[in-house]
Amino acid sequence: MKKLSMLSVLMAVFTLLFSQTSLAACGEIVIGSAISLTGKYATNGVHAQKGYEYAISKIKENGGVKIDGKCYNFKVIYYDDESKGDRAATLAERLISQDKVQYMLGPYSSGMTKAIAPVTEKYQIPMVEAEGASRSLFNKGYKYIFAVLSTSEQYLASTIGLAASVAEKNGKSPSSVKVAIAVENDPFSLDIRAGVLDDAEKFGMQIIIDEKLPRDLSDMSAILTKVKLLKPDLLVVSGHSKGAATAVRQISEQNVKVPLIAMTHCEATDVTGKFGDAANDIVCPTQWAETMSYEDPIFGTAANYESGFKKAYPEYKGRQVPYQTAQASAAVYVFKDAFERAGSMDKEKVRDALSATEMQTFYGNIKFSEAGNNIAKPMALRQIQDGRYNVVAPAEFASHELNWPRK
């Protein structure tokens, strides 16, 4: 009898202690992420990680995630996938089976996402990803992957439309436009190429150069010489940071005159900071720009996000916040929204809530298709004008006129 009462007193004390702590602080929702912190994708992997962390701290400031009247904060377990696909898959497996993670945030790059998606699918773990844009991620019937960004074949496809409208304005037929393509031989850039080819075919444009860049590119003078000889009206380059850096440098050195030049990864490479005037009038696609008019209650407007992020991470001062960071933050925000609508920590309920997402964020509208890609947000094109990135297409978001032809 005595023993029993002792036990009950102890139990009472414990419950008291326990309930007190849960009143004082919010609970934790643990999310896993294998992301490239070293290796060739490390630059953007770190951009994305900072985006995740910034969103987590912003959500915490705004009272956390409210599920069933209780509050929770996100906590992410990161593993470094060393920019290697097989490593990423192993780490995803480890996060799920050893760390017992129930939800995942995506890695950086389409390749890594492709490596992880079969694993999350197998264990039925919902994953919101922000950095894998390859369209091949969304034609395999995956049910647990949700991507906040526009898919990669949309990245530069709009430059074809832009070139066509310029041609029409000048009294020429769009089919007279000659296109040169130089893309890296990786899934992301090949999707970009596919998108460009599709749209060029619609207008009946002629592809006069179509080359694949090697992974360790540091010299593309051979392509640019051909560009000089064949005089295309549009040059499309996609080769991550090294492609952008090499292209900008050598286009100016070789004095290559193409009326419209479009390339990816301008911001991530900091082409304006590195090459100054040489980068002028180049057109760059972006998932997001801080001048766009989207907003939400957590981050405010796109411009608020930019200034808030720079305050939290002073190393970004004086340069553009990359869209890779913004979309990573949006992914965390989508999770918060889904948890609150699901009203439960059950991963199936969270998945269903994710699939019903329809919201506006500072990053753009988000609504997922059956396949999990975001169908509510268009890609924007920005032109570097006197060292500044100004949105020139699509027309409804354009803040500036396109400088054409490029000098």
Added chain:
Amino acid sequence: MDQILGNIGLLIDYPVVNLKIVLDGVMIGALFALAAYGLALVWGVMNVKNLAQGDFVIAGGYVSWWLVEHGFPALLGVPVAFIVMWGIGWVIYKLVISRVIERDLFTSLLATFGLAIMMAQIMNLMFGSDTQSVDLGYPTLHFFDGFIDVPIAKLIGVLMASALAAGVIVFMKSSRMGQAIRATAQDARAARVLGIDTEKVYAFTFSLNSAICGAAGAIIVMVWIIQPFYGISYSIRAFVIVTAAGLGNLPGVIAAGLGIGALEQYGAHIFGIGYQQAVAVMLLLLVLLYRLIQQRRNRQVLK
């Protein structure tokens, strides 16, 4: 196939393009030749096949880039990279290379392969995986209606590379240490008997190689771009050049370096830029095949 024929057609229609390709190739070939010469030196003197050769080049590039980031003039990068990489080369010799010199081929290959991975990752941690370059801000000279372009920065780079090569040649020919290095390369045991401190010669040779690579990297960062994981492509080219030219054949190394630079540019033009490095590797295969056939006639015991 059509594209390949079209590309060859362009070369015939616009003969001046050939000149441009050769010029571009020779300019990058000069830097390949520098790295290859260092490799030949270490290979010939110490019988160490240094797989980290390209990573020394990239490290030199980062030394120069770091200086520019901290407000020093870009051209200072070349001598400073030479000196800093000399020091790093010496430390690496003492820590790693001195232990594998007398061992068999695979030990030295494994050790330097490990070194290459280590160096690339350390640079990645220190400087990030961004591609970096130094913009000298010099103008570009144009000839033949703008078809031939010679950036003054590239010209300075090539001149510096030639000056360095000339300096090394004179040093090897006339200085006391140069003689000692050559003597050690010919017969280390005899050199030791005659009172040459071969340990010192080895340390000196390896540091010199590292310094040459460092200076080449400092030039490369002014003209092209560098990234922590780009070392391997310079290592491959250095191996191709040395295999083609043979050890201890300096004019051969320089000629092979320039030739490979030009051939790669032709390959890139005709087959597409994705095959630029494939041309170098194909050449290596051909040279090895040729050497193998040559050696069938005069069989000998492998050391």
